[in-house]
Amino acid sequence: MLTAKNIHKSFGELEVLKGIDLQVEPQEVVVLVGVSGSGKSTLLRCFNFLEMINSGEIIIDGKQINGKKDNLNKIRAEVGMVFQHFNLFPHKTVLENIIEAPMQVKKKKKADAIKHAKQLLEKVGLSDKADVYPSKLSGGQKQRVAIARSLAMEPKVMLFDEPTSALDPELVSEVLAVMKQLAEEGMTMVVVTHEMRFAKEVADRIIMLDEGRIIESADPKTFFENPSHDRTRQFIQLVE
Amino acid sequence: MPEILVTLYEVLKRTYPGFLDAVVITLQLTAVGVVLGSLLGLFFALLKLSKSKPLQWIANIYITVIRGTPLIVQITFLYFGIVEFVTLSNFWAGAIALGVHNGAYIAEIFRGAIQGIDKGQSEASSSLGMSKTQTMKRIVFPQALKRSIPPLGNQFIIALKDSSLVYVIGVAELFSIANREAAQSFQPFETYLVVGLYYLVLVMIFSFLLRLYENKLDVDKD
Numbered sequence: 001m002l003t004a005k006n007i008h009k010s011f012g013e014l015e016v017l018k019g020i021d022l023q024v025e026p027q028e029v030v031v032l033v034g035v036s037g038s039g040k041s042t043l044l045r046c047f048n049f050l051e052m053i054n055s056g057e058i059i060i061d062g063k064q065i066n067g068k069k070d071n072l073n074k075i076r077a078e079v080g081m082v083f084q085h086f087n088l089f090p091h092k093t094v095l096e097n098i099i100e101a102p103m104q105v106k107k108k109k110k111a112d113a114i115k116h117a118k119q120l121l122e123k124v125g126l127s128d129k130a131d132v133y134p135s136k137l138s139g140g141q142k143q144r145v146a147i148a149r150s151l152a153m154e155p156k157v158m159l160f161d162e163p164t165s166a167l168d169p170e171l172v173s174e175v176l177a178v179m180k181q182l183a184e185e186g187m188t189m190v191v192v193t194h195e196m197r198f199a200k201e202v203a204d205r206i207i208m209l210d211e212g213r214i215i216e217s218a219d220p221k222t223f224f225e226n227p228s229h230d231r232t233r234q235f236i237q238l239v240e
Numbered sequence: 241m242p243e244i245l246v247t248l249y250e251v252l253k254r255t256y257p258g259f260l261d262a263v264v265i266t267l268q269l270t271a272v273g274v275v276l277g278s279l280l281g282l283f284f285a286l287l288k289l290s291k292s293k294p295l296q297w298i299a300n301i302y303i304t305v306i307r308g309t310p311l312i313v314q315i316t317f318l319y320f321g322i323v324e325f326v327t328l329s330n331f332w333a334g335a336i337a338l339g340v341h342n343g344a345y346i347a348e349i350f351r352g353a354i355q356g357i358d359k360g361q362s363e364a365s366s367s368l369g370m371s372k373t374q375t376m377k378r379i380v381f382p383q384a385l386k387r388s389i390p391p392l393g394n395q396f397i398i399a400l401k402d403s404s405l406v407y408v409i410g411v412a413e414l415f416s417i418a419n420r421e422a423a424q425s426f427q428p429f430e431t432y433l434v435v436g437l438y439y440l441v442l443v444m445i446f447s448f449l450l451r452l453y454e455n456k457l458d459v460d461k462d
Contacts, residue, residue, distance in 0.1 A: 048367050050363055050366065050367065073366075073369050073370070073371055074369065076366060076367055076368070076369045077368065077369025078369075079367070080367070081363075081364075081367035083360060083363070083364060085360055087358070087360035087361060087363060087364035088364075089361065089364070089365075089379055089383075090383065091382050091383050091386065100368070100370075100378065100379075101365075101368035101369060101370055104370055104374050104378065105368065105369040105370055105374075146364075149368070150367075150368070153368055153369060
């Protein structure tokens with residue numbers, strides 16, 4: 001579903017990703033962990049080309065990026081992204097946020113887009129908020145709307161960039177519940193998170209990044225109980 | 241009633257037919273100035289924000305030259321200076337000069353507002369597959385426009401008052417009429433006070449409308 005081959009990415013002099021190889025299978029849930037600065041968010045942002053890689057290849061659902069704008073926007077439309085700070089459009093209502101891209105990019109009819117949006121709002125438990133502006137929502141509600149907005153494009157892969165890091169602790173679980181439900185429905189997901197319980201319960205595979213390299217890639221049980229790398233062991237001690 | 245108020249009232253009463261006609265011309269000049277200025281401002285703001293260096297230079301040259309020279313010079317230049325190439329009526333020379341002049345300031349207002357929109361907005365929009373043009377038109381610019389309204393309102397008030405400079409090319413706007421009236425009546429004190437009052441009232445009405453509009457925007461969204 002998503003293949004990264006020998007990804008290198010630098011910001012000026014600083015090399016953030018030093019040759020990443022990663023294969024995400026359909027319906028797989030991969031959790032990326034690592035200390036701050038390890039490159040996990042950058043890697044995620046490379047997957048939908050918010051950051052352009054310096055070398056390597058990214059193949060999504062068999063389609064390789066060819067550098068043309070048209071191709072880029074098409075591939076992006078197939079990769080959903082949920083951000084730490086939600087990035088909802090504040091000048092649009094919840095419903096308008098969700099129907100924007102289906103109407104503009106997929107040229108869906110308004111009635112169809114609204115119908116789909118309402119189903120998605122029901123799925124994330126916010127049917128009653130369709131007509132309010134994002135500023136009236138709590139952080140957890142905003143993030144659930146952001147998830148619905150991404151799903152409205154019917155993406156093949158969903159990327160989550162620390163989706164609960166900006167939330168008050170009591171609002172984390174409502175977002176994780178929606179993500180868990182998505183995983184159970186078979187969505188292919190790549191998640192950067194510090195929520196180790198979520199990783200344990202939901203991930204098929206946990207990948208540890210350290211200084212721009214993948215140093216550990218294992219199922220949750222092996223990852224937590226029998227990691228192969230010292231740095232992973234240290235990391236687990238830090239977060240648990 | 242003090243004598244001064246009586247004379248003022250008499251001047252007001254005597255001059256209002258001429259002044260009201262002049263108010264219409266002042267408002268027309270201002271309207272052309274702000275509409276043209278806003279279009280030019282948006283155009284040059286986008287040039288300045290483009291990735292192309294030559295386009296950025298063009299915008300920088302426009303902004304530097306226009307902000308660096310007095311409006312009165314620009315007005316007289318457009319009316320008397322380029323007469324060999326194009327002849328403009330004095331109204332249009334003045335209105336275009338006002339537009340071009342305000343465009344330079346409005347370009348900076350728009351540029352700042354667009355740059356001030358959180359980068360996450362365009363990232364979210366791109367990640368949904370929206371093109372750069374769609375992102376600017378539907379996500380970034382509407383938010384930037386809302387933020388531009390207070391400084392734009394300020395600029396419109398400046399444009400309204402600056403339209404008085406067009407008197408130098410003989411457009412029959414408020415200040416020209418006031419000059420004529422003051423000379424004919426030998427009552428410069430009262431006449432200039434009265435014309436000041438006209439501008440003050442116009443600015444107050446405009447500020448009031450602007451505040452209503454700002455409040456309406458806030459009630460809707462925040």
